[in-house]
Each structure stands twice: as C-alpha cells, then as structure tokens.
Amino acid sequence: MNKAQAIQFLPQTAAALHRMQVKLDRLDGNLVEQDIAARKQEAQIGWEFAKLVDRIEGALRATGSNMNLDQWCKQEVGCDIRTMRRRKRLYKHWKEYEAKRRELGSCGQTGLLFALSLVANDTHEPATNGQPLSVRSRTRTSISRKIDAVDVSRCQFITGDALTELGKMKSGQVNVIVTSPPYWPAKDTYKHKGVGFEKTVEEFVDNLVFIFREAKRVLRDDGILWVSIDDSYLNRSLSFIPARFALAMVDDGWTCRAEIVWNKTNLRPDAVSDRPTKDHEKLLMFVKEQKYFYDPDPIRVPPTSRFNQSGFKKRAAMRSENDLLDRYYTNPLGRNSGSIWQVERTVYRNGHTATFPLQLVQRMLMVSCRENSLVLDIFGGAGTTALAALQLGHRAISIEINPAYTREAQQRITAALGEEDDAMAAE
Secondary structure: OOHHHHHHHHHHHHHHHHHHHHHHHHHOOOOHHHHHHHHHHHHHHHHHHHHHHHHHHHHHHHHOOOOOHHHHHHHHOOOOHHHHHHHHHHHHOHHHHHHHHHHHOOOHHHHHHHHHHHHHOOOEOHHHOOOEOOOOOOOOOOOOOOOOOOOHHHEEEEEOOHHHHHHOOOOOOEEEEEEOOOOOOOOHHHOOOOOOOOOOHHHHHHHHHHHHHHHHHHEEEEEEEEEEEOOOEEOOEEOOHHHHHHHHHHHOOOEEEEEEEEEEEOOOOOOOOOOOOOOEEEEEEEEOOOOOOOOOHHHOEOOHHHHOOOOHHHHHHOOOHHHHHHHHOOOOOOEOOOOEEEEEOOOOOOOOOOOOOHHHHHHHHHHHOOOOOEEEEOOOOOOHHHHHHHHOOOEEEEEEOOHHHHHHHHHHHHHHHOOOOOHHHOO
16 A cells, blocks of 8 residues: 555545444443444444454555554544454454343343453453454455445335335335324324325224235234324314224234333423323234244343332342342343333424334334344334334335425434445545
8 A cells, every 4th residue: 555545545444433433322322222233333343443454554654654553543433452352352252142142131231241241351362372362353354345234225215105105015025013103183294185184083093904904914924013103182082093093903803912101201391281291102012923023121121120119128128139039030131121111202303293202113123123124114204213223233114105204214314324335445
C-alpha cells in the first residue's frame, strides 16, 4: 500500500468502525432483550478489526504516522486493543455462546454474564506458548461484504392494500406477524378509505377477520400472529373491539393463546373527568397450530426483583435462599413474564399519527422469532415493526397502503440504522 492509498484507507476504515460502534451504543441499554443484538454487534466489530489490523498498521507506516495501533484504535474507534481482542474472542466463541444462551435463556442476566465471561480474561493456547491470542485474524483479509443485523436491504417495503398484497405472497412464507390495524372509527389519515372506515363496529371486525384469514395462509404453521388493537367509545360507551375481534378470530379457526395488557406509562394528561383515564391497550397473541415456536426466556422477570419486595424479605429470612428459589422459580432466569407489560409510550411521531413503541415490538419479536426470521407487518405505518426486526437481526416485510407513510418508514429506518457500504474493503 503506497502513501496515497494509505491516506485514503485510514479515514474510510475509521469511519466504518465508528459507525459499527455507534450501532453498538444504540443497542446497549436497560432493556434485557437488547443484550443479544448488542453482544453480536460487539463481536462483529472485533472480527472486522481483526481482519484489517495488518493493513491498518501498514497504512500507519506508509503515512509516516507516529501513532501505534493502540493509539489509533483509541482515537478513531474509542476503545483500546485489549477491548478489540476481547471482542474478537467473543466472535470466535459465538457458537458456544449461542448454544449456552439457548440452554440458559436467549437473554437475561445469566446469558449476559456468560457472554462477558468469554471475553473477561485473556485465553491461551499451547501453540502460543502461553501468550495471549493475537488480535489478528487467522484468515486473510476478505473484500466480501457481509450483511449484518442492521442492513436496511433486508427490509422489503410494499405500497398497497393489505388483502391484495397478501394474496401475492407465498404460503408459509413468514415466521411472525406483528401489526396494529387502524383505529375504528378512523380519522382522515387514509382519506376515508380502507380499514377503519366501516359504518359499524361489526363490519370493522368482519373486515379484519377476512384480511387475517389471508395472513394466516402466509404465516408458517409454527408462527405467531401479534395484533395490537385498541378500543373506542361509541355514544359514550366502550365498543369492546378487542373482545369482539378475539372471539371472531377464534370462530374463524385461530387459537388465541394470550391477551396482553400494554400498560402505557408516561401518558399525556387526559381531559376526561367523568370516568377513569384509559392508559392501556390490548395485545392479542394468535397461533395456527398447537405446536409453535415461543421462547419465554428473553423477557423473564429476574429473581432479584422478588427479593426487593417488602414482606417477601421477612418470609425469606425464615427459609434458605435455595429453598425459596425452588419454591418460587422453576427457571434460574426468573419467573415467566406476566400478561401486563409496562412500556413507556415513547412513540415515533412524524407524519404518522399513531405508532406503537419500538420496545413493545421488540418484546414480541424476542419471544417469537427464531434466528434470521422473516417478520411481516400488514399495516406497516411508520415502519416500527420493520425497524425492530432489523435491529434484532431479522428480515422484514412492511405493507402500507399510504405511499407517504411508506416513504417515511424507509427514511426513518435508513436514518436509524444507516446504509451499509463497502468502506471496510476500500483500498
């Protein structure tokens, strides 16, 4: 590599690694279900750096830079060589980690601790005479482009009527469907056409059931359908839309496995004064067959949360900790998630007036998606389902009748995830 090539290569490589680090920072957070995606992104950074480390050192020499590899890494990526070495080691042990987290739970505190244990200390091999493994990859640097968990090209946007577009899809094509139909009665969002503009609630429910009958065809036999559906008032009385819809779906052949209450926190003040403020929405979980894929571990409630409750501490003092765990927990990751999910109402608002929180969709996908699943939203809206799917390493199809919303969803996802390019392989 000559000096001119090195001058071009170093900033391009630094920018690419920095973008990967930004994605990692965005994934890391308080949500337990973000752990797996964050660790995978961290391992990918270490692997990409390991493939390029020889070329980076060569470029530093070619430019006459006084910085060594560690100094360059700290300045351009924000971490030192030891961190990169640990990340590369996590990549090397990723299959072991994957197997272990399936045993202990797809996520949770135990899975996270095991992941960190793989990278906490230097490992040694006989061939290195007890010396720490090199940060360098044992394979030659490749110029092939890899599609990672946040590649925008893994999402297909379809503008059209849900029923019509579903009819064009193959049977058993998707793993999971997560969607939220328009409210009834709908406002002017869709120019007085489509779902939500039916004259009666009965017509609205019948129309939805007819559409989901076609959705059932494209869903795998072991797949899950999640529907977020809200209620409304008609002549000052609740319409009981979620209940009507659930019963109609069951009558049409679906099995309703759960009714989740989404407890909305951080709500805006409500002007109503003659009834309690409505601060929840229903999530309905439907399946086609008796056997389906569902992994409860990512959203289990850790055991420590129970020991923080007053009263329970007093009872705990009367028994050994092991006895208590055996009594109250059949899984070391904690108890199974309940049917009330508290998720802050921090929705995306731009052109679209009604979107559900990203974290809510992530919970549904974490328990119902296999690796590299295909996720479908038949009322795509602002693309929240597609964004959550891509962040968790899955593929997505988003169907939306309003072309303006389709464009908005594309722009939102591109801005949130960023387009992947070949800068890592640039000369």
